Amino acid sequence: MVVVRFFYFCLFALLFVNPVLSDVDHPARREQLATAIPEGIRLLEATEFESFLKSFVPPEDLKRITEETSLAEFAKTFGQRKAPRLLEVLSD
Numbered sequence: 001m002v003v004v005r006f007f008y009f010c011l012f013a014l015l016f017v018n019p020v021l022s023d024v025d026h027p028a029r030r031e032q033l034a035t036a037i038p039e040g041i042r043l044l045e046a047t048e049f050e051s052f053l054k055s056f057v058p059p060e061d062l063k064r065i066t067e068e069t070s071l072a073e074f075a076k077t078f079g080q081r082k083a084p085r086l087l088e089v090l091s092d
Contacts, residue, residue, distance in 0.1 A: 036056075037090055039055075040052065040055075040056060040086075040090055041087060041090050041091060043055065044083050044086065044087040044090070045087065047079060047083075049075035049076070049078050049079040049083060050071055050072065050075040052075075052083075053071065053074070053075055053078065054071075
């Protein structure tokens, strides 16, 4: 259930609000929606799910999620179950 809620939250965040940024290397890419979506697509295509989650999930939500499971395990599950569909939606 947590994964389903997370999927919808990510979709909403990517499409309607500026994402919360945690990656210092490329902050300009995620500051505006026009560049955030391509950056999200790039991370998903590169299977960099942990980086995707760190970049696009608000820190308080990420903290809550990682209380239940490790980030690596959650990223693995996200990559298997939700990332392909999210990538498909964002690519359209």
